[in-house]
Amino acid sequence: MHGDFSNITFSPDRGYSAVFDLQGRVGLDADRNEQTAILLHQLRGALADLMGPHAGPAGPGLGFAITDPAAADFTIGAGRYYVDGIGVGDSAETTYAKQPHAVLDVAGADKLPRGRYLVYLKVWERHVTEVEDPRLHEPALGLHHPDTSSRAQVVWQVRAVPVPAGEVSLEGWVEEWIAAAASMDHKGVLQVRARRPQDADDDPCAAPSDAGYTGENQLYRVEIRSGGTPKDGASFAWSRDNGSVIYPILATDGPVVQVSGLGRDRHTTLEIGQWVEAVDDAVSLRRELGWPRPAAPLRQVVDLDVELSTVTLDAPPPAIDLEGHPYLRRWDHTPPGKSPDGAIPVTEAQAARKDMGWIPLERGIEVRFLAGERGKPQRYRTGDYWVFPARRTLGDVIWHHPQGSGPHGVVYHYAPLAVVQGEEVTGWRTAFALPLTHGL
Template sequence: MMKNVDISRDSFDPANGFSRVIWQQGRVQLDADLNEQASIMLRTLRTMMIDLTGRYGGPFAACGFRVLLTEEDLVEEVVAQDRDEVVVMLRQLERTDLIISKGRYYVDGILCENDRFLHYSQHAGAEHRGRGIEAAGCYLVYLDVWEREVTALDDEAMSEVALGGADTAARMRVVWQVRTATLRERARGFMNMNPPWPELLAGWQNRHRGALRVRAREVDSQSAAGMGEARATYRGPENQLYRIEIHQGGKSGERPRPSFKFSRDNGVVAFRVESLAEDCLTVTLREWARDETMGIAVGQIVELVDEERLLHGGAGALPKVVWVDPASRQIKVDTALRKHASREGEALILRRWDQQPGEPRKGGLELVDGAAQIVEDEWLALEDGIEVMFERSPTHVYRSGDYWLVAARVATGDVIWPQHGGEPAALPPQGVEHHYAPLALVEVGSEGDGVKMILPLTRCFGRHAVDNVPDEVFVFSEHG
């Protein structure tokens, strides 16, 4: 995601075919170079895992994310101490619940690790949290995997106390979530599910999630020549890394209308929340900004982010700041900030966004509840000469959280953006990419019966792999 990460730009592009970054003596070294080297190696390793083991699978001796419902689901490689623990869990298992085994699993080459046997009901989203699967029907249990950034705001241990708590490097974390999808009818196997796997994937992550063009506003050629100006006119006082992020997803023309938000510094202006008043209008921050540029002021737009929203997505409120008191580190907003019930120890973050309303008839932004409305095939003015255009297409389905990064540079008065035929190219979102793998088909009876296994779908590689996995799962592995 790379949000709230203070980088100069993201220079990695797999289409370049670069195999490594080579340091040169006497040259300026940039964060982008180091980050590109890490991205090159990570892509190489993950691609190799896919080529060797398929789109998903785990090692035979430590294959995680198996769905367990009875003692018959236990496999021989479960070691003695784990077997005793799991047998107890299974005997005490509620009829609406299931157990996810510990171990390792690779999804599109991404290593997912589960360090303990867990109850699905304690891990699931709001629909099944604390209750499990109650409604009768047939379900696909699957694994959703993606990456998110972690900074000192999320994990204070990343600050270096020897340097006065200074912020250092950020990290990317693999996040996984076991989810369920309701099927229209009872499935006999993976290949005859209704809806089929490709349809489910398209619903979770449409291939066409919007395309964006970005430019610095062009100046009329005659006036530019008379004033000695270049055509590109980024007028910001500093180099910036703009983040354009989808807020409300959906199709253009539908209700609610899809919208976006932007930050001129990749969402870096964010603060850990110390407390939120009962009316959810006044926020007390853990610390205050070091200067006005990195602070929060009256009239700006903020968003409250918690772990639940990061896991399950969705668009939160974007209220306007109406009062600020640096001495008490408090701000007040005009609309209540609703937060989920975050678990103890999880950070609550307040992030600033920089969109402001303009005159829509002149390309300015139309804000509804703090979010800029997406208008396709029209140039929309962000600020300081930066303009964006969302390309029109009937197949585009915008998804909350998807984003584009745009580097703006004072030296050229322009943005760094690929060109096609002399015009800004229309690019799909840079992320967030989700990766999916089926885990099991289960069923809940209409007579109050508990969850029953239809077919396990986890795939093991290594010793005896072929004997323990249905052939149809290998078909999916080949076609994704």
Template sequence: MHGDFARITFDPSQGFTRVLAQQGRMLLEAELNEQTALHIHYLRKVIVDTIGPCWRAGDGFALAAGDSVNEFAIAAGRLYVDGILCELNANVTYGTQPFWPVPGIAPDAPVELPAIFLAYIEVHERHLSPVQMPALREIALGGRDTASRAQVAWQIRILTQDQVTAVPKQFAKLAEIRKAHPGPFVYRDGKLSDFVKALEDSARQLADVFSAGAPDQKACAGAKRFFDTWEQIGPLMRARARFDARNLDPCAIPADGQFRSRENQLYRVEIHKGGMAGEATFKWSRENGSVEFALSSVKTAQGGTITAMIDTLGRDRRTGLCEGDWVELTSDGFEFAEMAPPLGQITGIDRARRMVTLKVTTGAGIDFSACTLLRRWDQSLETAPDLGEDGAIPVRESSEGRWTPLERGVQVQFVPGGYYRTGDFWLIPARVETNDILWPQSTAGKPAALRPLGVERHRGVLGFGIKEQAQVTFTNCICTITPQCNR
């Protein structure tokens, strides 16, 4: 979540039940947020343990034939995925669902449904700031920021036979890397060979269902296993703070300091372009990506030059913009499509008119006038010599001690054999008091390798769709719970 937070402290492995405020002590926003996270964690676990991981209330989210053979209907109601409530207030179709990518930013919903497909729901929590939703601001406070919000976003997606058979082939390359660099990856099935076999078996069984065209409840269980196994191909990253002579500032920081800054920071390392190492890229922010501005009147000129008006220039350097800064032009559509938004470098600022001019080297086919948000990132050629023309840093994996510097002594290391998804992120709190970062250590006393803190995506299998003549019929895979008073 791109909020202005001190840090994120919730850790389910600690077994905490509540946060206890004490008299006369300071209360941080992180502690209030942890209390909320504790409550939500316990509530969702109770729902899963008592009823199940994916179920609908009554007819909520029931899938049925649509007006054409390439469309299907989604019924209004409620559905729970891993205890997360998904709500739909009115009937919609596959192509008109509320969190589907908007035209002009990402491809529209497919116009040709395959003969047989698996329909599933993918759910994640997203952060909404007052910049994205101005109604959150209290007018009586002069439009100042207060609290932001977390929103549940869901999408009904389809999975085809070609997509299923491609996953094991894709992971075969990752498996070879993990064999060559045995590391800290943990598999639910035991060791790497067991995991590879489980992934191949679940994909083959699911592909056989597509070929036979006769799905049943056993096929639904196999689809769930496929998603559970597929989720384990995610990446790992380490972080540390080390002395860097280029950042030396003896007037303010001790000469033996590691993290070298006058201010506490919450660094955010976020995957920009997804894929394996060599094709994946990342970006970083010292403010958790919270320096953002509402966009209006976006105009594109020849040569990739973009001129846009923003709502404010920020209060100071920490929350403002300068020439040379890298920024992304984005909107909800990029997030819902899991698509890397274009990055551009600011070449000019007209502060009187609140106009910024930037140069964008990528983004062919993108309708920039549909972008609603400009977000600043802090990578530069000074700190990242291998910075690409598009403004992102290549993901380079290492297990031999090679680290990628961010700034002021903060470094990261990606573990070999990870698959990176656009939007994956890690948070690194850095503190002046200790001249170090807050990062867990392994039993060997080295920085621990951690999975991304988010985006955490939850999936539920809804059913198989089969095109028959002029409509689509569905084989239901999800439990339906009827309220007691309706029985």
């Protein structure tokens, strides 16, 4: 999530069950956020153990029934459902074209497949600030106060994918497709290290004399901009603030964008030469696909007007919806040469070649993407990301994966709902029976 966090410390393999505050100690956002993550992990794990990977309450509460298929639409029933223990609810009957958490091009890229197709439920969490949801703002604190907190929102979308023609075991194919879609394998492997740059400041007050990292305390984010393989043009961007520095958009006029402000301090001030991404609700809800496909190119800041709070970009940003809570997100990378999307091309290296393929970010930090077995290229997914802290006192990054790590997110969860062919619907939902209660 693109939050302004000091660190993200939760790891399920540690087996922690609680976080204890100690008297008289400094409170950290990371500790409180880890406590929430521990409880959610335990709750969702218990629900998945009891219900299975996907199920809903038997009876009228079982949600997401697929009915009334037409050439370009179908009905999605109201009710509850659980996917990997994550509860989702459709409070009112809706349709494929009008579902609340999807921005669909039903006449083009999102048109329902012809012939037989699988209807599935896709669930994940996204980060929401008061820019996306103004109701999070507390007016008593003033119009321009720093935001106090943000939220994680469970998002669900009903999508469709064609079933292969010919003789195929439908049950086996559905299970395999759902498992492959949810898998985080082959989405890229990243390594991170810090090496002291040759032009580093040797002032002992700035960092330890043997420091590899010579910057401040930061939470770095490496995010895939355009997916596919390196040959397809896979690319990435990085941020030293976890991609959390944003500027709400008020109006646009070609390449000139008016924002609510250019930053609250020297760390968040937008500067000429930096690269930004235009985001609205449609982009946020289709991060893994890009909108339009592939991810829209980044734009470079070529001029600023502090008095008018306007930003002039090197080209007009992609069309955005001013009613869709738009903003500019700042990225801190510098793309090499003429980058087609304003990002850095993904290049891969073999793990055995320890000093080959490293890509410098800044202040000694380097990353590299590892190829798969026998040099097979990885296939990256737009929106997937890695986060890692860098600490001045250590003069290093904190990275617990010397052999490399797959993406830290986004984690998508999938459940089959139905198979549709013409007007025929074969249900694929699972129901669990609520236990009977008895009086004392």
